[in-house]
Structure formats: structure tokens, C-alpha cells
Amino acid sequence: MLFGRRHSIPNKLRLSKVTGGIQIPSRKELSLRSRIMPTPLPAQLIIPLQQVGADSAIPVVAVGDTVRKYALLAGSESDAVVPVFAPASGTVIALHQQHITVAANRQASIECLVLQTDTGGDESLALSGHDYRQLSPEDLCSLLASAGIIDTETASKDTQSLATLLTEARKTNVELLVINGIESDPYMSSEAAIAREYAEAVIQGAAILQVATGATRCAIAISANQQESRAALQSALSGSSIELIAAPDQYPAHDLGLVIGGLTRSTPATVNHGVNQGVLGLAMHTALAASERISNGKPCTSRITTITGMATQTPKNFCVPLGTPVKHLLALCGARDIAATTVVSQSALNGYAMQSLDEPIAQWHAGFIASAEDELANPQEPEPCIQCGHCITVCPRPLQPNQLLALTIKRDWQQLQQSGLADCIECGACAYVCPSHLPLLQTFRAGREELQLRQHGMQRSNYWQQRFNAHQTREAQEKTQQLEAQRLRKEQANAKAEPGFSRQQARSEIADAVARVKARRLASDKAATGTGKSGHSGEEQ
Amino acid sequence: MIDANTANAESSRVTHSPFLHSGYNSERWSQQQMVALLPGALLSLWFFGPGVAINIAITVVLGLLTARALNGMARQTSKGADTNLIIMAIVLGLAIPPGASILIPVVGTVVMVALGKQLWGGTGQYPFHPAMVAYLALLLLFSDQMLAWPEANGLLQFDWSTLANKVLLPNPVPLVDGLSQATPLLDLQAQLDSSAPQDLLAATSNLNTATGNLNTATGTFYTAAGLPMLLINLGFLSGGLYLCYTRAIAWQAPVAALASILFCCLLSTGFLSLPGELLGLHLFAGHLLLVTFWVTTELSSSAKTARGRLLFGVIFGCVVYFIRQSGAVPDGLASAIIIANLAAPLLDHRSRVASATAAAQAAAEDT
Numbered sequence: 001m002l003f004g005r006r007h008s009i010p011n012k013l014r015l016s017k018v019t020g021g022i023q024i025p026s027r028k029e030l031s032l033r034s035r036i037m038p039t040p041l042p043a044q045l046i047i048p049l050q051q052v053g054a055d056s057a058i059p060v061v062a063v064g065d066t067v068r069k070y071a072l073l074a075g076s077e078s079d080a081v082v083p084v085f086a087p088a089s090g091t092v093i094a095l096h097q098q099h100i101t102v103a104a105n106r107q108a109s110i111e112c113l114v115l116q117t118d119t120g121g122d123e124s125l126a127l128s129g130h131d132y133r134q135l136s137p138e139d140l141c142s143l144l145a146s147a148g149i150i151d152t153e154t155a156s157k158d159t160q161s162l163a164t165l166l167t168e169a170r171k172t173n174v175e176l177l178v179i180n181g182i183e184s185d186p187y188m189s190s191e192a193a194i195a196r197e198y199a200e201a202v203i204q205g206a207a208i209l210q211v212a213t214g215a216t217r218c219a220i221a222i223s224a225n226q227q228e229s230r231a232a233l234q235s236a237l238s239g240s241s242i243e244l245i246a247a248p249d250q251y252p253a254h255d256l257g258l259v260i261g262g263l264t265r266s267t268p269a270t271v272n273h274g275v276n277q278g279v280l281g282l283a284m285h286t287a288l289a290a291s292e293r294i295s296n297g298k299p300c301t302s303r304i305t306t307i308t309g310m311a312t313q314t315p316k317n318f319c320v321p322l323g324t325p326v327k328h329l330l331a332l333c334g335a336r337d338i339a340a341t342t343v344v345s346q347s348a349l350n351g352y353a354m355q356s357l358d359e360p361i362a363q364w365h366a367g368f369i370a371s372a373e374d375e376l377a378n379p380q381e382p383e384p385c386i387q388c389g390h391c392i393t394v395c396p397r398p399l400q401p402n403q404l405l406a407l408t409i410k411r412d413w414q415q416l417q418q419s420g421l422a423d424c425i426e427c428g429a430c431a432y433v434c435p436s437h438l439p440l441l442q443t444f445r446a447g448r449e450e451l452q453l454r455q456h457g458m459q460r461s462n463y464w465q466q467r468f469n470a471h472q473t474r475e476a477q478e479k480t481q482q483l484e485a486q487r488l489r490k491e492q493a494n495a496k497a498e499p500g501f502s503r504q505q506a507r508s509e510i511a512d513a514v515a516r517v518k519a520r521r522l523a524s525d526k527a528a529t530g531t532g533k534s535g536h537s538g539e540e541q
Numbered sequence: 542m543i544d545a546n547t548a549n550a551e552s553s554r555v556t557h558s559p560f561l562h563s564g565y566n567s568e569r570w571s572q573q574q575m576v577a578l579l580p581g582a583l584l585s586l587w588f589f590g591p592g593v594a595i596n597i598a599i600t601v602v603l604g605l606l607t608a609r610a611l612n613g614m615a616r617q618t619s620k621g622a623d624t625n626l627i628i629m630a631i632v633l634g635l636a637i638p639p640g641a642s643i644l645i646p647v648v649g650t651v652v653m654v655a656l657g658k659q660l661w662g663g664t665g666q667y668p669f670h671p672a673m674v675a676y677l678a679l680l681l682l683f684s685d686q687m688l689a690w691p692e693a694n695g696l697l698q699f700d701w702s703t704l705a706n707k708v709l710l711p712n713p714v715p716l717v718d719g720l721s722q723a724t725p726l727l728d729l730q731a732q733l734d735s736s737a738p739q740d741l742l743a744a745t746s747n748l749n750t751a752t753g754n755l756n757t758a759t760g761t762f763y764t765a766a767g768l769p770m771l772l773i774n775l776g777f778l779s780g781g782l783y784l785c786y787t788r789a790i791a792w793q794a795p796v797a798a799l800a801s802i803l804f805c806c807l808l809s810t811g812f813l814s815l816p817g818e819l820l821g822l823h824l825f826a827g828h829l830l831l832v833t834f835w836v837t838t839e840l841s842s843s844a845k846t847a848r849g850r851l852l853f854g855v856i857f858g859c860v861v862y863f864i865r866q867s868g869a870v871p872d873g874l875a876s877a878i879i880i881a882n883l884a885a886p887l888l889d890h891r892s893r894v895a896s897a898t899a900a901a902q903a904a905a906e907d908t
Contacts, residue, residue: 024561186561342556349559369560377562386567386625387665389791389845400846400889428559435566442557 008264009176009278013219013245015262020396021250022429024349026225028189031308031367034316036193039332041088041122045115045323046360049074051082051150052102052159056111065092069124070299073113082161083148084113087301087321089123091116100359101345101352112360115323127297132208140212140294141166147293149300150363151273151286153180153256159364160273162286169213172275177215178263179206181222181229181284182247182254185347188367190304191284193317195222195229198288199236201295205287206242208294213280219243220284221259251349252427256281258396285363306367307333310375311341320361326368327357335370344369348376350428350441383436391430391440397423401430401440408447413454421447571624573789574835577780578631581831584776585635588769589691590699592639599646600630600637600653607654615659623664625840629653632835633672636828637679640703641686648682649675669882670842673875680875695769774825781834790838793847797854798833798861799824805862823865832874833857842882849888857881 050056057074058081061067067086075083094114102108132140145163152159179202181191195202202220210218220237222229224246233244245263247253260279274280289300301322308315313334320329330338343354346366354368369376391401399420407416424444431440586593608623633653637646656678657671658664680687691703785792806820823829837843837857844853857877864873 022563342560344558344560347558348561351558351560353556353560371560376560377564379557380562383567384663385665387841387845388567388570389840390565392845393791393847402845432559432561433563433565435570437562437566439557441559 009217010263010265013176013243013263015221015245015247015253015259017248017250018253018258018262018396019398020394020429021248021252022394022432023249024186024251024432026249027186027308028183028192028226030310031187031189031306031315031317032192032196032228034314036197036304036317036319037332039318039320039324039329041117041321042324042328043117044093044325045087045090045117045321046098046325046358047073047084047087047113047115047323048098048100048360048362049084049111049113050108051161051362052364054082054150054161055080057081057084059095059111059113061092061113063092063095066090067092067115069122070127070301071125073115079145079163079167080161082150082163083146083299085148085299085301086115087323088115088117090118100362101355102364107355129295129297132204132211132294135211135294137170137211137214140208141170144208144212144290144293147289147299149286149289149293151282152364152366153254153273153281153283162282162290165274165280165282166212168274169215169280173278174213174215174275174280175217175278176263176280177206177210177213177218178245178259178279178281179209179218179220179284179287180254180256180259180281181220182259183223183366184247184249184251184254185349185366186251187308187348187369188306188346189308190306190317190367192223192226192229193306194284194288194304195220195226196232199229199232201291202284202287203233203236203240203242204295205289205291207240208290209282209287210242212290215280217241217243219245219263220287221245221247223247223249223253225249251429252396252425255396255425255427257425300363303361303363303365305329305361305365307370308367309335309341309344309370310372311335311337311370317367322362323360325358325360326354329361330357330368330370333370338370341370341372342376344371344376349432350426379439380437382438385436385438388435390433390435394429394433396427396429397425399423401444404447405438405440405443408443411450413451416447416451421451424448567624570789571628573784573787574628575631577784577789578628578777578835580780581773581776582631582635584769584773585639587696588694588773589639590694590696591704592641592691593635595643596637596639596641596646597631597634599643600634600650601627603647603650604630604654607651608659611655611659612663615663617663625664626654626658628835629658629670629672629839632831633675635831636672636676638687638690640689640691641683645679645683645686649679652678665841667841668886670836670839670878673836673878673882676875677879770827771821771825774828774830777828777830777834781830784834784838790834791847791850793850794837794843794854794857795833797851798837798858799854801855801858802829802862805859809866823862828874829861832878836874836878837881842885844885844888846889846892848892849885852888853881853885856884 049059055076055078058076059074061071061073066089067073068089069086071086073084073086073092075081092113093116096112096114097109098112099107100110100112102110130143135143145161145166147162149162150159151162151165181195181202183189183191206218206220209215218241220233220242222233222244224230230244230246237244247259252258256273257276259281260276263279264277266277285303288304292298293300302319303322304317305320306315306317307329312330313336315333318329318332326343327338330343335341338357343357344351345354345368346352348369351369385402385405387402389402392399395401397420404416404419404421404424407419408421421444426441426445426448428441431438431442434440582593582597604626605623608626630650630653633649634646637649653671653675657669657674658667661667694700781790781795784790785795802823803820806823809819837854844850857880860877860880861873864876868876
């Protein structure tokens with residue numbers, strides 16, 4: 001696109017099985033048994049003011065203020081900030097820094113606003129919606145950008161604010177908009193539940209986003225084995241130009257890079273959020289939030305999150321006000337003996353165990369698994385690699401995890417770069433099949449982080465090297481200029497001054513002077529001969 | 542309600558993703574391998590007598606003991622028995638003639654474990670298949686005994702008195718003469734031709750006429766022994782197909798090996814007709830199927846990528862065919878495996894470089 005090259009997106013959109021990948025027995029039916037449930041408000045909401053990958057928003061309310069639902073809590077003029085709205089009416093009781101897990105192996109100290117919710121009833125602002133067909137793409141974009149929506153990939157590898165994505169999409173010509181509703185994790189079912197119960201809203205959201213991004217085509221991708229969700233979308237899509245793509249039942253089919261690679265039938269390269277090969281991928285949650293924003297005027301203050309696992313009695317999907325503590329939801333699901341349970345966030349394959357159940361639910365939280373005693377596999381003592389090559393077979397990228405592991409342990413960064421550690425999508429399929437229980441996923445995560453740091457350091461050092469080189473050349477230039485100027489000055493001065501010393505001239509001058517002296521002496525001698533000739537001659541004699 | 546403090550304290554146990562595991566481990570892998578070996582091994586036992594069982598027992602038990610001792614010397618702790626080693630020991634046990642002296646499996650096992658495996662660094666580190674290294678060593682050390690296969694009469698007609706030979710030391714091999722020549726192996730082959738039993742030659746004469754220059758006495762592990770070998774090999778074939786079906790082994794290397802042998806056989810007739818007898822001799826007269834399914838798919842020494850495995854199989858198949866048809870070496874399989882093992886790292890490396898470059902190119906196009 002950038003170089004005027006159009007990417008070929010086939011007319012018939014189809015997702016076939018990627019090379020590699022694994023089959024995991026699905027446990028989605030646990031949480032899909034019941035419908036999406038609205039969450040009874042907890043006593044307190046802890047609302048992080050900073051979203052992953054964005055700057056911190058500046059609070060517009062103070063401690064002690066009462067706010068109504070959907071009121072702006074924090075925001076900024078800057079594009080890099082995602083505004084935050086009140087998920088419920090209540091009183092702001094604190095503003096403080098709190099440690100929040102933002103990624104699988106990272107915690108960050110984030111400013112949080114604590115909202116004491118009203119006990120009487122939820123008082124909301126009066127909001128009005130629009131018909132998106134009567135709005136221009138620019139108006140849609142500005143409305144969506146101010147709604148505080150974060151687009152989260154299914155496995156929460158990458159998050160970005162919708163505002164940034166829309167700006168990028170409008171700059172590059174998007175051919176295809178894919179609403180990615182594929183969930184290949186065995187437990188998580190929030191997207192399947194959304195498709196099943198809010199099919200109309202999802203499709204409307206997709207249409208809104210298509211207009212806003214200016215994409216020529218739009219498609220919704222969903223796992224093939226989610227029959228109910230597919231049927232719901234299919235019937236809601238009748239007469240629409242939006243296409244429906246069934247993704248193979250395979251882990252990790254959800255990865256955006258693989259989806260885009262499969263749709264464009266090209267090598268799946270590492271895909272960053274945003275427009276890749278003329279395709280923009282957005283999550284199904286984003287479509288739902290966009291529809292809510294335009295049709296009802298509501299900013300994004302909630303999300304659908306799965307609470308599941310054998311330790312819960314009634315696993316289900318919740319429509320959760322953002323900021324609800326995890327333990328509140330677990331209690332609603334009747335989690336037994338929560339003290340002894342391991343609660344896993346995001347995914348059973350590449351998620352992470354919660355350190356604290358007081359953490360609030362944010363837009364990137366796909367779900368939580370409260371596992372019974374023997375439900376999830378415990379980490380086992382790794383044995384030496386037997387070189388079975390299973391990891392190579394299941395890797396969805398053309399990588400060789402067994403080689404990468406050895407190279408990561410050796411910290412051979414140059415080789416790692418060549419072997420494509422940067423292409424790893426951290427899906428965890430290799431570690432799932434490894435018969436020696438090697439900690440492949442964790443090693444690659446650490447290695448990738450270090451690789452990124454090193455690349456960042458390399459970029460910085462290159463930058464300073466360039467600046468130093470520029471400085472050197474500038475200094476050298478200045479010096480030559482100075483010398484040149486000096487020379488010029490001298491020449492000018494010489495040109496103005498009398499002609500310099502010349503031997504011939506000096507000789508002639510000397511000769512003249514000698515001649516003059518001689519002439520004078522001759523003259524004085526002649527005069528003297530007249531008066532004192534005798535004396536002189538007498539002396540001589 | 543939940544007590545927040547206890548919840549915090551308890552849920553901070555250190556765990557890491559993935560929180561699910563396929564449950565597949567090396568024990569299960571080798572169980573599958575052993576189950577798959579069972580039909581062929583039992584048929585071998587039936588046709589060749591208790592010598593097969595004695596050989597396998599020696600190689601397995603001594604192999605595990607040697608590995609344990611060497612691990613102790615290297616101060617390496619090993620968890621449980623090395624399951625991969627058991628499979629290799631069984632393969633070696635099946636490859637040694639049942640009538641051979643027990644000194645032969647003993648020497649073979651020590652060579653296999655010490656030189657073939659542990660010296661390279663143990664599990665996952667050795668570049669050549671240890672059982673094939675040991676087989677080649679035995680072939681050089683005890684060439685007459687290693688090629689003296691008894692008649693496959695079945696357990697009912699088994700001559701139990703021949704078991705006494707097993708405890709005797711092997712006869713010295715007159716290699717002194719051979720070594721003074723330029724190619725001792727040729728000399729060896731000539732000797733073997735003259736010393737082959739008359740009845741065996743008669744039994745295989747029809748095959749010999751069909752294959753022309755193929756020397757059945759020296760080409761493979763076994764002399765072509767007709768129906769018994771066919772049954773034994775069908776046992777190995779069924780086991781190998783089971784392994785492919787359960788994905789315990791990758792199908793690429795065996796399929797490529799068998800296909801390339803078929804191709805070579807067709808090439809010899811100029812694609813005019815299917816050389817049934819030649820093909821039968823190649824596939825069912827020796828231990829080709831055992832080696833194809835259990836040795837070319839060995840974990841450490843063979844290729845690991847899909848493309849690498851295919852090429853590995855092709856190299857193995859072609860080298861086996863050419864050694865058997867026109868080679869001076871008395872055995873094709875083990876040499877072919879060692880040659881293919883040599884190529885394996887390069888095959889893997891090439892397929893890795895190709896894919897990484899492709900990814901890099903695609904990434905460059907994106908930016």
C-alpha cells in the first residue's frame with residue numbers, strides 16, 4: 001500500500017488450517033451453559049486511569065465528588081490517552097497508585113480511582129444515540145475515538161486504543177476489516193457468547209466500523225465449532241454485505257497474524273496491531289462497544305468476561321462494569337474454597353496466574369479460570385530435550401522451538417534474530433506438547449523481552465552514534481570553513497598591503513644607495529682637493 | 542464473603558503457563574514404540590528361536606546398566622530408565638543373529654551406549670544412531686558371525702543344541718590377510734560367498750536369478766529366507782503403520798524411504814514393468830522395514846523438520862539401494878543410516894533458513 005502495491009485479497013474469504021497448531025478438548029461449554037449475566041454492582045470499583053500501551057489520563061474529578069454513570073472521570077486532549085468514564089454512579093473516595101498486572105509477566109504501578117457505588121440505584125446521564133447511516137465517517141470516528149474503547153486481541157497479547165487504530169486505518173487504505181471473534185482457548189467463551197446473544201449489535205458495530213475505517217469489505221470470523229454463535233450471526237447477517245468466515249477448530253487459530261496470513265494467503269509474518277497487508281483486524285468486543293457508542297451514545301464502561309473453571313459452581317459470562325474486583329465475580333459464581341484455588345487469567349495456554357484477586361477487571365481481561373485441584377496441569381520438573389521435534393510440528397510459525405530454546409539459553413542474540421525468535425507469537429503450543437516439560441513458553445517470553453530491550457538499546461545507540469557522527473562531520477566542516485576563511489582573510493590583507501620584499505629591488509636600492517654615497521663622497525673629495533690638497537699630499541709623502 | 546487476605550496468600554503460588562499439557566511424555570512414546578515392535582519381534586522369536594530373546598535381554602539389561610554406570614561417572618542424575626535407549630537396545634538385539642555368541646551382543650551394547658550415545662553427551666545429543674554404530678562395529682569385528690543367520694525353522698523344529706554355541710567365544714576371523722589388501726571388504730565378501738551354505742543358496746537361487754547382481758548373502762541383515770522373513774517383516778510393517786497412525790513417529794521419513802526404493806527398483810527396469818521380485822527382496826528379505834520405521838525416525842540423530850525428514854528418507858532409501866545393488870560393503874542399512882545422519886543437521890538447517898528468510902521478507906514487505 002505504502003509503495004503503491006496492492007495486496008491481493010481473494011474474492012472468497014476462507015480460513016484453512018494453519019500448519020502446526022494443536023487440538024485441545026474444549027471446555028467452553030462450562031461457561032456457555034448460561035446466558036450473559038449483568039453483574040450486581042460491587043461496593044467499590046477500582047478504575048485504572050491508564051490503559052496498556054497508552055498514557056495516563058488526567059482525572060477531572062476530585063476525591064469526594066459524586067459522579068453519575070457514564071460521566072467522564074479522566075481524560076486529556078492528547079490522542080495517546082484513552083478517556084475513562086464512570087461505570088456506575090457513586091462517590092470518588094480515593095485516587096492512588098496501585099500495582100496492576102498488565103501482561104503475563106509484568107506488573108505496573110498505575111494510578112487508580114476508587115469509586116464507592118451508590119446503594120440506592122444507578123443514576124446515569126441522559127444519553128442519546130444516532131443512526132450511523134446519517135453520520136459522516138469523520139463524525140463516526142470522533143464519536144468512537146472519544147468513547148474510551150480499547151481494542152484487545154483475543155489472547156491479550158496486544159492492546160491499542162480504537163482512536164489510534166482508526167487514525168491509522170484512515171491514513172492507509174484498508175481493503176478488508178475483519179472482526180476477529182475466534183477464540184481458540186479451551187476455556188474462554190466471551191466472544192462466542194457475544195456472537196450468540198448480541199449478534200445484531202455486533203453486525204451493526206461491524207458496519208459502523210466499516211464506514212469509519214473506509215474499508216471496502218468487512219467480514220466476521222468465528223470458530224467453526226461454535227454452532228449456536230455461527231447460526232445466530234448467520235441469521236442476523238441475511239441481506240448484509242458483511243461476510244462470515246468460519247475458522248478451523250485449532251489452537252492458536254485466534255492469532256491475528258495467522259488470520260491475516262490465512263485470508264491473504266501469504267506467509268504469516270509477525271503482525272502488529274493496525275493495518276497489515278490491507279487488512280485491519282478488530283476484536284468482537286470492539287464492534288459491540290462501537291455499536292453501543294453510536295446507537296445508544298454509551299461510552300465503554302463494561303465488557304463481557306468469562307468466569308469459569310471447575311472450582312466455580314455456576315460458570316458463566318458476565319457483563320462486568322470495569323473496575324469490578326475479580327473476587328466479586330468469583331463469589332457470584334459460587335467459587336468454592338477460593339483460598340486454595342489457582343486463578344488463571346486470559347488463557348489456559350498462555351495466560352498467567354493471578355497474584356491478587358483484588359485486582360480490577362479491565363478491558364483487556366478476556367476471562368478467569370478458577371481451577372479445581374487437578375484441573376490444570378502443574379508445572380513439572382523439566383527433563384533434557386530428547387529432540388523429538390514435536391514442537392516444530394505444532395509451531396504455527398515456521399520456527400524450530402528446540403533450536404530457539406538452546407539459543408535462548410546460550411543468549412546468542414544474533415542467531416536468535418536470524419532464527420526468528422521475534423516471530424514467536426507466544427501461543428504456548430510447543431510447551432503444551434513437549435514430552436520433557438521444558439519451559440519453552442516462559443523462556444521465549446523472557447528471551448523476546450530481552451531481544452526487544454536489546455533492539456531498543458541498539459536503536460538508541462545507533463541514534464547517538466549517528467548524532468555523534470553528525471557532530472564530528474559538523475566539527476570537521478567548521479574547521480575547514482575556519483581555515484578557508486583564515487586563508488581568505490590573509491589573502492585579502494596581503495592584497496591590500498604593499499608588495500613585499502624583493503631581492504632585485506633591494507639590490508637595486510642598495511646599489512642606488514651605494515651609488516649615492518659614492519657620488520656624495522666623490523663630491524666632498526673634489527671639494528677637499530681644492531683646499532687641503534697639499535696637506536693631504538704631504539701626509540701621503 | 543471471601544476473606545481477601547487468605548485469598549492473596551494462597552493464590553500467590555508460583556505457576557506458569559501453559560496451564561494445560563497434552564500429557565504426552567517419553568514413557569508413553571516408548572510404550573507405543575514397544576507395542577509396535579511386538580508383532581515383528583514375536584514372529585522373529587517364533588521363527589529363529591530363543592536366541593532372539595537372549596540377545597534382546599542382554600542388550601536391554603546391559604544397555605541400561607552401562608548407561609547408569611556412565612551417568613554416574615559423569616555425575617549426571619537421570620530420572621528413571623532411559624526409555625529411548627530401550628528401543629535402541631531392542632533394535633540392536635533384533636539385528637544380531639540369534640545364533641551368535643553372547644559376547645557379540647555384550648560388545649555391541651557397550652559400544653552402542655558408550656561410544657554411540659554417552660560419549661556425545663547422552664540423550665538428545667548424539668549425531669549417529671547408536672544401534673547402527675554398534676551394528677557396524679560388530680560387523681567389522683565379528684563379520685562371519687554377524688552374517689551367519691540360521692534357518693528360520695520355527696520354534697517347534699528348533700535345534701536346542703545350537704544354543705550351546707551362544708556361550709562359546711566366537712571363532713577368530715581371518716582378517717589379517719584381508720587387511721593387507723587394498724579393499725578388505727571385497728575380500729570379505731568373496732569369502733562369504735564361498736562359505737555360504739549350499740541349501741541356502743538353493744533356496745534363494747530363484748531370487749538370485751531374478752535380481753542378477755544382487756548378492757543376497759551379503760546385502761542385508763538376513764539371507765532372503767522366504768515366507769518366515771515375509772511374515773516377520775509384515776509384523777514390523779503393521780507396527781510401523783500403527784506408529785504412523787498414532788503419530789508416535791512422523792510419516793515423512795519412512796514413506797520417503799520406501800518410495801525412493803520403489804523408484805530405484807522401477808528405474809532398474811526402465812519403468813517398463815513392476816519388478817515384483819526385486820521389490821519383494823528389498824522390502825521383505827532383510828530388516829529394511831525395521832530400520833525404516835524405528836531407525837530413520839529416531840529422535841536425536843535424524844532430521845526434525847517436515848522437509849528435512851522427507852529428504853532424510855530419500856537419502857536413506859537411495860543409499861540403501863545403491864549399496865545393496867552395487868556396493869562393496871557387506872551391509873547397506875547401517876551405512877545408509879550413518880550417511881543420512883551426517884546430512885540431517887544440514888537438512889534441518891536449510892529448511893530453517895528458508896523459512897526464516899521467507900518470514901523476514903514478508904515482514905519487510907509490510908513495512
